[in-house]
Amino acid sequence: MKTIEKSADILIVGGGAAGCFAAITLAKAHPDLSVLLLEKAGLKRSGCLAAGVNALNAYITPGHVSQDYVNYAARDAAGIVREDLLLQMSEGLNAVTQDMEKLGLVILKDKAGNYVSRGWRNLKINGENIKPLLAKAVRQGKNVEVLEHVNVVDLLQDAAGHAAGAWGIALREEAAVYARAKAVICATGGAAGLYRPNHPGEARHTMWYPPFNTGAGYALGLRAGAEMTSFEMRFIALRCKDTIAPTGTLAQGVGAAQVNARGEKYQAKYGNTTSERLYAVVSENLAGRGPCYLETQGISEEAETSLEKAYLNMAPAQTMKWRETGLGPRTANVEVEGTEPYVVGGHTASGYWVDKERQTTVPGLFAAGDVAGGCPQKYVTGAFVEGKIAAEGAAKYVRQAAHIADAAQAVPVQTPAALAASVAELLTPPGAPPLFTVDALEEAMQQVMDEYAGGIATAYRYTERQLALADKHIARITRLAAQLRAQDTYGLLKIFELRERLLVCRVLIAHLLARKETRWHSFAENLDHPHQDAAFAKYVNSRLHDGRVEIILRDLVNRSNQVKEAAQ
């Protein structure tokens, strides 16, 4: 297999919301720096925004201030947030919204020209084409080179441990890619596919988060020794049954309340944070009062027509279901269910431990968007802001870091030849056909996580004994995965994806074990410790050290009176 060698001042890994905005920022503010963006698929429709998005869910509307958003996110996460990161992000939300509008995004306005909000922090848009608009803007950057269909596997580091680029595989060229850079921005997104999904089989990838976001960014950081935070704050989405389409459009858009099979509105019993709304459905089902619904029956014809279009702009399956069954939301309430758990820093707080410039604990490696931790509820606009901050941070680093001036020092330890040899080994036919396929091991991993690490099967609950079993089985599957061999680059991709997921699972289990309390129902429901414990008003962080997962408990940053312990 040949190796494509590239070099740039700044390498961006991943062309989703955060990665695109980082590239756009560098094109505008730092045209003298060369930028290389490596994207796993095609820039036009990759990542979370492939299907479109229905609303911008992070915006500071008139009458509100940035601190309101910080308070909301902190409350939702029961205090386990980085308030410094959240405030900085919140302060940037409105500017990036205007930038996105200039790029062509349609945002609903009133006659006076003001944005029309949906709730106090959301704007109504037509977001079907948000990704093509971003892709187009990135391509206009004269200093930005984009390589598509390149899957990044690992970071390159110099002898002192600074980030010095990344390597991966070019899926269409049957080649390895060796990209040197003075700074790297990781914007790969979070991790899906760790747990058994709602519908194994033909519809196994009908899921909330992109099944192609396999935790590559977390894995490359962990292997490079980076510190991670809050993996145990899993995200589980409450979605429309079967289609896994968003529920916010119904709940916030038309004000539909949750009702159980008896028609009772039960939400008030459980609280109204993101995890509590999910826990409410889980609990009603366990109590025999399910299924649960969003009460849409009786909405106007006009509302139904608008909803059909809104769903076509982000999740066409839901509109199709309404039309196929002949039971639209005006006629029938919409059944809801929880998804399998994900690890994602854009909704909850899982990801790299970063400073305010979004630099990770690996010098020269920056993180933005779903892969960056401590800053939940960032959604699309928050990911834009982080892309922008990381771009500025990386630019400053490239201009100032002392070791960069000395070209002899900033040389990756990993040579192109060594990487080519490691890839060649994976492509060497095994002596005997391996017993298991990538698919079989992926299924085994998902089953372990489902049964022993709080998946759908156990209504998201787990015990320490179960977690210990999960850990043992993930280690077994990891050993089996070492024997996998591929025939082409797509086969390599599948092996790398499985390895990434297994590593994320391993670290996730360690985090779940470390938080000996239940701070968030369903997201981390520890049956051995079913209550919140003030002793765990801390971040659970981790890093790989000598091949072991080392847990680090850190004190809350900017701890303020918003964190009220044992509030329940």
Place this chain on the structure above:
Amino acid sequence: MSIRIESAKCVGCGRCTDVCPGNLLFLQQRKAVIRDSRDCWGCTACVKECPQDAICFTLEATLGGAGGRLYAQDSAATLTWVLRLADGAEQRITVNKQQANAY
């Protein structure tokens, strides 16, 4: 599996293979094929990209699907979704790209 490729209509332009976020589509003897049908996310990027209506979105049987096929016709100003139900009836929904969602 959320899509079906109607090979007779496929002209092998390859546009769908460029936009699939999972790198799942490729050309084989000038026809688009999917690597593993179970791996489709259902984002409909390929459905919207296909200029020949050769790719449609379907709801799997396990998701309550009733046999309909959903196509998309993209133009500068509108995106028209064409739903062919199992009984042959056709429904169309046109979304104006300049119009924001009401909800």
